[in-house]
Amino acid sequence: MAFLGQIVALEAKGREIHIIADNLSAHKTKRVAQFLAEHPKLHLHFTPTYSSWLNQVELWFARIERDVVAREVFTSVKDLARKLMRYIRHHNQHAAPIKWAYRDFSHRIITNFDSAVTGN
Secondary structure (H helix, E strand, O other): OHHHHHHHHHOOOOOOEEEEEOOOHHHHOHHHHHHHHHOOOEEEEEOOOOOHHHOHHHHHHHHHHHHHHOOOOOOOHHHHHHHHHHHHHHHHHOOOOOOOOOOOHHHOOOOHHHHHHHOO
16 A cells, blocks of 8 residues: 555656556455545556466566575575575676567467457
């Protein structure tokens, strides 16, 4: 709720705002629905269920799991935090844009809109 409030406060009045979110139940509460009703220019769009590969945060967590957590031995929580921060700092120094492409159209998710347009 605080995030939604910040987004609305920072944007110019009357501007359309579109947010893409995963299907976490916290994104679909009565409070969120009420907030959206009060701010009709704010729109939430949800990724399909079971599509974590579309969520960049999930990809980042998977990378940390693969590159740090699964490969290291930690002597304490402090040691874990230190090694995670070292990894994050290294990543940030060498970061590059993600060049994501979807090429396997046989697994494409067909929406109701797509069906109406194509007749399928």
